[in-house]
Amino acid sequence: MSTMQDVARRAGVSVSTVSYALSGARPVSAPTKARVEQAMSELGFRPNAFARGLASRRSRTIALIFPATEAGISGTVAEFVSSAAGTARSHGYHLVLWPFAAHEAEEIRDLVHQGMADGVLLMEVCLQDDRVEALHAAGVPFTMIGRTEHVEGLTFVDIDFDATVRQAVAHLVDLGHRRIGFLNHSATSHAAGYAPTLRAERAFGEAMRERGLEAHAVLCDENPAAGRRAMTELLERDPAMTAVLTMNEMATFGAAVELQARGLRVPADVSVLSIATSPGVGALSNPPLTTMHAPGSELGRLAVLSLIHLIEEPDGHPPEPSLLVCDLEPGGTTAPPP
Amino acid sequence: MSTMQDVARRAGVSVSTVSYALSGARPVSAPTKARVEQAMSELGFRPNAFARGLASRRSRTIALIFPATEAGISGTVAEFVSSAAGTARSHGYHLVLWPFAAHEAEEIRDLVHQGMADGVLLMEVCLQDDRVEALHAAGVPFTMIGRTEHVEGLTFVDIDFDATVRQAVAHLVDLGHRRIGFLNHSATSHAAGYAPTLRAERAFGEAMRERGLEAHAVLCDENPAAGRRAMTELLERDPAMTAVLTMNEMATFGAAVELQARGLRVPADVSVLSIATSPGVGALSNPPLTTMHAPGSELGRLAVLSLIHLIEEPDGHPPEPSLLVCDLEPGGTTAPPP
DNA sequence: TTGTAAGCGTTATCAG
DNA sequence: CTGATAACGCTTACAA
Numbered sequence: 001m002s003t004m005q006d007v008a009r010r011a012g013v014s015v016s017t018v019s020y021a022l023s024g025a026r027p028v029s030a031p032t033k034a035r036v037e038q039a040m041s042e043l044g045f046r047p048n049a050f051a052r053g054l055a056s057r058r059s060r061t062i063a064l065i066f067p068a069t070e071a072g073i074s075g076t077v078a079e080f081v082s083s084a085a086g087t088a089r090s091h092g093y094h095l096v097l098w099p100f101a102a103h104e105a106e107e108i109r110d111l112v113h114q115g116m117a118d119g120v121l122l123m124e125v126c127l128q129d130d131r132v133e134a135l136h137a138a139g140v141p142f143t144m145i146g147r148t149e150h151v152e153g154l155t156f157v158d159i160d161f162d163a164t165v166r167q168a169v170a171h172l173v174d175l176g177h178r179r180i181g182f183l184n185h186s187a188t189s190h191a192a193g194y195a196p197t198l199r200a201e202r203a204f205g206e207a208m209r210e211r212g213l214e215a216h217a218v219l220c221d222e223n224p225a226a227g228r229r230a231m232t233e234l235l236e237r238d239p240a241m242t243a244v245l246t247m248n249e250m251a252t253f254g255a256a257v258e259l260q261a262r263g264l265r266v267p268a269d270v271s272v273l274s275i276a277t278s279p280g281v282g283a284l285s286n287p288p289l290t291t292m293h294a295p296g297s298e299l300g301r302l303a304v305l306s307l308i309h310l311i312e313e314p315d316g317h318p319p320e321p322s323l324l325v326c327d328l329e330p331g332g333t334t335a336p337p338p
Numbered sequence: 339m340s341t342m343q344d345v346a347r348r349a350g351v352s353v354s355t356v357s358y359a360l361s362g363a364r365p366v367s368a369p370t371k372a373r374v375e376q377a378m379s380e381l382g383f384r385p386n387a388f389a390r391g392l393a394s395r396r397s398r399t400i401a402l403i404f405p406a407t408e409a410g411i412s413g414t415v416a417e418f419v420s421s422a423a424g425t426a427r428s429h430g431y432h433l434v435l436w437p438f439a440a441h442e443a444e445e446i447r448d449l450v451h452q453g454m455a456d457g458v459l460l461m462e463v464c465l466q467d468d469r470v471e472a473l474h475a476a477g478v479p480f481t482m483i484g485r486t487e488h489v490e491g492l493t494f495v496d497i498d499f500d501a502t503v504r505q506a507v508a509h510l511v512d513l514g515h516r517r518i519g520f521l522n523h524s525a526t527s528h529a530a531g532y533a534p535t536l537r538a539e540r541a542f543g544e545a546m547r548e549r550g551l552e553a554h555a556v557l558c559d560e561n562p563a564a565g566r567r568a569m570t571e572l573l574e575r576d577p578a579m580t581a582v583l584t585m586n587e588m589a590t591f592g593a594a595v596e597l598q599a600r601g602l603r604v605p606a607d608v609s610v611l612s613i614a615t616s617p618g619v620g621a622l623s624n625p626p627l628t629t630m631h632a633p634g635s636e637l638g639r640l641a642v643l644s645l646i647h648l649i650e651e652p653d654g655h656p657p658e659p660s661l662l663v664c665d666l667e668p669g670g671t672t673a674p675p676p
Numbered sequence: 677t678t679g680t681a682a683g684c685g686t687t688a689t690c691a692g
Numbered sequence: 693c694t695g696a697t698a699a700c701g702c703t704t705a706c707a708a
Contacts, residue, residue, distance in 0.1 A: 001451050003701055014679045019703060026704095029677060049452045050391035051701030054684045059388070078416060085437045094454065096434050099423045113339055114384045116432065224621045250618065257624040280588065283562045284622055286595040341685055352695045357687060364688095367693060389685030392700045 002043040011039035022047065053115060061094045062307060063117035065108060065131075067101070067124045074249070075278025077123070079296030080145070080303075084121065087304040093118075095304075102126075102192075105134035112140045119311045121145060121303050125156075126193040141310040143303050143319075146195050151321065155310055157303045159276060160323040161196055164292055165203035168245050168275050171328060173211060176336045177243040177271060180208065181234035182217040183227070183255055185248050190219050196276065200247050216241070220251045227254025228261075235262070242337035243271040249281050256285060256333075267335035276326055287332025295324045340381040349377035360385065391453060399432045400645060401455035403446060403469075405439070405462045412587070413616025415461070417634030418483070418641075422459065425642040431456075433642075440464070440530075443472035450478045457649045459483060459641050463494075464531040479648040481641050484533050489659065493648055495640045497614060498661040499534055502630055503541035506583050506613050509666065511549060514674045515581040515609065518546065519572035520555040521565070521593055523586050528557050534614065538585050554579070558589045565592025566599075573600070580675035581609040587619050594623060594671075605673035614664055625670025633662045 008015045013032060021028045021036040028036070039045075053059050064084060066077070085095040096117060100108060102124070108131065112120060118141065122131060125146035132154065135142045144156035172180055182204045184190070185197040201217055208215035216237045220230035230251060235241060246252040252274045256266060264270050266287070274282070275292040282289035299322075306319035346353045351370060359366045359374040366374070377383075391397050402422060404415070423433040434455060438446060440462070446469065450458060456479065460469060463484035470492065473480045482494035510518055520542045522528070523535040539555055546553035554575045558568035568589060573579060584590040590612045594604060602608050604625070612620070613630040620627035637660075644657035 005701080015702080016680080016704075017678060020678090023703080027677070032677080046448050046452045048392070048701050049454050050388045050397070051684090052703075053388035054386070054392050054686085055701080055703040057684075057703095081435070082437060085435055089437065094434060094436070096432060097419070097423055098432070099420060099427065110384050114387045116387050223618070224626075250621070253622045253624075260624065280561070283588070284591045286591075286598070288562075343685080353686080354688080354696080355694060358694090361687085365693065370693080386685050389700090390687075392702085393685075393687035395687095395700075 001048075002045050004045070004047070006043055007036065007039045007045050010043065011035040057115070059115055059118050060092055061096055061117045062088050062119055062121060062304065063096045063098045063108075063111065064121045065098050065100050065123060067099075075280060076276070076294040076296040079279060080123075080300040083297035083300030084304045085300075087301045088308075091304070091308055093304075093308065103130065105131040109134055109138045109140060112138070119143070119307045121307060125195055127195050127198055128193050141307065141314070143307040143310065145299060145303055147321070148195070153318070155306050155319055155321065157299050157306065157322040157324070159196070159294060159299070160325045161199040161276075162203045163323075164275055164326045165200055165245070166207045167325065167328065168273055168292055169204070169207040169211075172243045172245065172271060172273060172334065173213075175243075175271065175334060178213055178337075179238055179241045180213065180216075180243045180245060181238065181241050182215065183230050183234065183244055183246040183248055183251060184217055184219050186221045186226075187219040188221070196247070200275075204245065214238070220248055222248055222250045224250055224254030224257065227251030227256075228258040229254075231255040231258035241270065243273070243334070246272065246274045247276050249274065249277060252289065253285065267333050269338055271334040271337070273334050282329060282331050285333070290331035290334040291329045292326035293329050294326050298324055339386075340383050341386070342383070344381055345374065345377045345383050348381065349373040395453070397453055397456050398430055399434055399455045400426050400457055400459060400642065401434045401436045401446075401449065402459045403436050403438050403461060405437075413618060414614070414632040414634040417617060418461075418638040421635035421638030422642045423638075425639045426646075429642070429646055431642075431646065441468065443469040447472055447476045447478060450476070457481070457645045459645060463533055465533050465536055466531050479645065479652070481645040481648065483637060483641055485659070486533070491656070493644050493657055493659065495637050495644065495660040495662070497534070497632060497637070498663045499537040499614075500541045501661075502613055502664045503538055503583070504545045505663065505666065506611055506630060507542070507545040507549075510581045510583065510609060510611060510672065511551075513581075513609065513672060516551055516675075517576050517579045518551065518554075518581045518583060519576065519579050520553065521568050521572065521582055521584040521586055521589055522555055522557050524559045524564075525557040526559070534585070538613075542583065552576070558586055560586055560588045562588055562592030562595065565589030565594075566596040567592075569593035569596035579608065581611070581672070584610065584612045585614050587612065587615060590627065591623065605671045607676055609672040609675070611672050620667060620669050623671070628669035628672040629667045630664035631667050632664050636662055 004015045004018045008018045020026045021033050088095040120142040123145045125144045127149040147156040147158050189197045205215045218230045220226050276294045277291040282291040302322045309319045342353045342356045346356045358364045359371045426433040458480040461483045463482045465487040467486050485494040485496050527535045543553045556568045558564050612627050614632045615629035620629040640660045647657045
């Protein structure tokens with residue numbers, strides 16, 4: 001591996017000129033620059049990332065804190081990761097994945113202080129989140145994916161659960177439904193203060209109440225068997241229910257099975273609308289699910305852009321938060337009630 | 339942020355002693371070590387990763403090259419990533435994700451030469467793979483997830499497609515099936531020389547031929563609609579088919595729909611067995627799919643361990659390759675033929 | 677427009 | 693067992 005020394009020698013200039021030719025931080029005459037570039041390409045020069053990081057005190061790396069669960073990564077998260085990594089790279093950053101449990105805030109701060117990352121993307125944010133406090137207090141630049149209850153002075157990108165749920169309810173009500181159930185994420189996530197669970201629950205209650213409709217909502221673990229049970233519970237709460245809104249991919253399939261087992265046809269007897277859904281999931285059922293697709297890619301892109309802004313203009317005004325609505329992807333599981 | 343200088347001063351020792359107390363690379367007396375550790379914790383000292391990397395010429399980082407597609411990340415890959423990141427961390431390494439298209443071998447080599455990673459995990463390996471040649475030629479330590487046609491001198495972990503397909507065929511034949519179809523990955527992947535597609539095809543042909551059975555195999559894009567068409571094609575090739583082996587998650591659901599549409603019951607009329615399947619996917623259908631689960635977590639762990647071996651003992655004998663068989667997870671879609 | 681040189685915070689090689 | 697000190701390869705004032 002050749003160093004800047006080698007390049008400088010070969011181009012007949014000083015190391016600093018090579019450095020400036022590379023970074024553009026001060027003007028370099030065209031002919032000099034050409035000689036330097038020629039020397040660089042002849043030698044196959046690659047600036048050493050550590051030397052650069054040590055001298056500039058910047059790593060050009062962004063860390064994505066993702067929940068270290070055994071459950072794997074949902075399609076939406078995968079989209080997010082892929083898009084974030086691509087965006088980061090196109091802006092000269094690397095994206096590191098740090099698998100951390102929810103409570104390891106100090107570890108995160110330490111790694112940033114070691115210089116391993118210039119900033120952090122924080123996933124799976126809860127309404128009250130220790131990590132947010134810790135990172136904020138430590139002065140670490142970070143963007144939340146999701147958001148805490150109070151967001152003053154914080155940067156985030158998130159799904160607009162309020163608008164998404166409202167649109168979903170509107171879609172069903174427009175079709176003529178009046179008796180609608182909501183199948184949410186798990187009680188565990190609810191108890192942990194996981195923001196999407198709480199926000200969606202709240203939004204569903206409000207949207208229904210505003211229309212003078214009763215809101216039947218149940219929590220449900222993220223698997224099909226739990227989905228069957230939850231569907232049973234919903235039908236016990238209102239046997240005349242004609243539509244179910246779900247925000248729980250795995251459980252949705254179980255709910256469909258339960259409907260089928262009871263001789264209820266989808267969508268002729270009961271409509272199913274799945275919100276905040278990963279790409280491709282709708283196509284897995286027959287008829288294909290009507291879904292509202294979570295904007296994972298867009299969130300990834302926007303999260304990285306705002307974090308880079310935070311890193312590069314620490315004194316500029318903070319980036320605008322982004323709230324994205326899931327968009328309706330028509331499928332075959334919503335129809336007017338019988 | 340405090341530095342080793344600060345720690346040394348506070349403990350009344352030299353920087354080198356602090357360094358050795360930390361690394362254990364040379365003996366340090368117990369009392370000295372205690373003083374150093376005390377000073378470190380009092381100051382909240384975190385060794386700077388860049389200074390360390392620059393001086394030691396090691397990054398303690400592993401890069402995972404993953405295919406930059408829009409399709410997202412399958413459950414198996416997610417499992418792999420999560421497990422690899424965890425294993426890496428528990429051995430003092432970081433796991434970086436580098437999204438690269440299949441042809442960008444030079445970029446990968448450059449990044450490694452910049453010092454961004456000590457070694458590389460290469461996913462989605464093809465039978466003939468330029469990246470493998472390039473990395474090998476450049477002397478970059480790497481472990482393949484999957485393997486090329488020739489693997490002499492290379493390190494890999496992979497699914498044992500041969501044994502997995504054989505076990506799958508055996509399972510069906512033991513149930514009494516004689517007319518079995520195989521629904522493989524896409525023609526695109528086949529043309530690209532994607533190893534699992536080719537190996538599974540070959541293994542299926544051999545397993546059937548050995549039993550004197552006819553092997554009907556079709557390629558199929560990774561979506562349910564293509565799955566329906568592929569199922570149609572299989573039934574045209576052999577209308578009396580009683581079992582289908584699939585290695586294409588999305589398409590499997592389409593195939594099931596097509597069977598249903600033709601009035602064929604699963605498993606009473608036709609059995610379905612899905613191999614190399616992501617966790618949780620089986621539960622999405624009703625009855626739940628009988629699957630052979632891809633060992634994503636285990637592959638991630640083994641891949642990281644062998645790469646670390648390669649990095650840390652460059653002259654030791656190369657790590658044993660691992661070939662793992664997918665294990666059968668009984669579901670409700672295989673039964674004796676009618 | 678270019679060159680000089682002082683760091684950046686470790687590791688590792690000398691001595692002692 | 694411990695201490696000095698020269699790298700490591702780059703960035704960035706400060707000079708010219």
